[in-house]
Amino acid sequence: MAPTLKKFIQEVAGKKAPGPSTTFTVFHIFYALELLAQKPLGRNKLAEKLEVGDGAVRTIIGRLREAGLIEISKEGCSLTEKGMETWRQFEEIFPKRVEIPKTELSTSAFNQAFLVKNSGHKVKSGIDQRDAAIIAGARKALVIVSRSGHLRIESVSESLEKDYPKAASLILKQIAPQDNDVVIIAGGDSMLKAKRGAFAASWSLISA
Numbered sequence: 001m002a003p004t005l006k007k008f009i010q011e012v013a014g015k016k017a018p019g020p021s022t023t024f025t026v027f028h029i030f031y032a033l034e035l036l037a038q039k040p041l042g043r044n045k046l047a048e049k050l051e052v053g054d055g056a057v058r059t060i061i062g063r064l065r066e067a068g069l070i071e072i073s074k075e076g077c078s079l080t081e082k083g084m085e086t087w088r089q090f091e092e093i094f095p096k097r098v099e100i101p102k103t104e105l106s107t108s109a110f111n112q113a114f115l116v117k118n119s120g121h122k123v124k125s126g127i128d129q130r131d132a133a134i135i136a137g138a139r140k141a142l143v144i145v146s147r148s149g150h151l152r153i154e155s156v157s158e159s160l161e162k163d164y165p166k167a168a169s170l171i172l173k174q175i176a177p178q179d180n181d182v183v184i185i186a187g188g189d190s191m192l193k194a195k196r197g198a199f200a201a202s203w204s205l206i207s208a
Helices: 005-014 026-038 043-050 054-066 081-093 127-135 165-174 191-203
Strands: 070-073 076-079 097-100 110-116 140-147 150-152 182-188
Touching: 005 026, 005 054, 005 081, 026 043, 026 054, 026 076, 026 081, 026 191, 043 054, 043 076, 054 070, 076 081, 097 165, 097 191, 110 191, 127 140, 127 182, 127 191, 140 191, 150 165, 182 191
Parallel strands: none
Antiparallel strands: 070 076, 097 110, 110 182, 140 150, 140 182
């Protein structure tokens, strides 16, 4: 049986090579796939987008190639059929990934929102997700669950529509969560840090 997406991506990211420890994470594998799903990129451009050094990007490309997710040509790196299929699985679980402007809830300079499908039942207090986001570089994170027609944040608000109408309106319009969906909004000092935090919090809700 093929490994699940989480297990497979963790294997791609986590192989221990001799020498210094790797300077990239599962997020970099995810983000590389997201970028390459849009268009082929050369090594230097990929390193610039991922904000990693030359050694790290070589390793990332090597891992993706070894896993059969990318091929390399004169145009640069592009996704293989297996790479596209893997990316489609990501898009099923995180169908919306958007930058969010400042609101009364998302107060950081940069804010990134991820929609996590059908995972509301996995959110307890939301602390685990917030911790994951902060460890990944975000300054703060919100864990919002769509339940019984309302957007809720555990121990903050039972109805964002009532308590934070502007923010709720933005979330409903841009992300359109359905019942039992989770919206993670992470804020950071740069868009990459916000995105990394939103991904880490969202990834913590996905079963291995």
